[in-house]
Amino acid sequence: QKEVEQNSGPLSVPEGAIASLNCTYSDRGSQSFFWYRQYSGKSPELIMSIYSNGDKEDGRFTAQLNKASQYVSLLIRDSQPSDSATYLCAEKRDSSYKLIFGSGTRLLVRP
């Protein structure tokens, strides 16, 4: 079982809709979670980090963490074609420098 699992997609949503991206993890020791966005042919960039159970909002993005169920999600409201990218989920234990990445979910926002 992979440590961080994501559906590879593509997840296709119409412009203006809410895109919901999900990620599950297997290590109950994981404490910190991150969402990175990667445009095709480009490098990953950090868009959200979340450390506590519940929701964290930043503009059109909301990250949700449920440690009991071991899942993390990213909601993108009012999706735009410019949001079309691969979204990578990553987790980290407090005692470690290492980030463990999922293989990413490709999001396609249709105009």
Place this chain on the structure above:
Amino acid sequence: NAGVTQTPKFQVLKTGQSMTLQCAQDMNHNSMYWYRQDPGMGLRLIYYSASEGTTDKGEVPNGYNVSRLNKREFSLRLESAAPSQTSVYFCASEGTSGSGEQYFGPGTRLTVT
């Protein structure tokens, strides 16, 4: 302020050749990382350096060596390239060591024939 830079952007090697991938950051970060990214595999950590003078193995270190030359520079060396090392290589640095909030360079696309 260039952030994280990597050279070269593209490279083609023959099996058995050696090369060094260069990475530099100008953000005064302590921690630096080397990843490889293969289709369907996500990012996998090769080596990291938590601070100047230290290096540690990541998930897939075999076939690679690293040098943390100074606080700014962290290089990755392939001593004898193999086709299985065909990949995109990313260097990253981290603002607060161990925070997980990493800044990535533009990547090096390496093909080994």
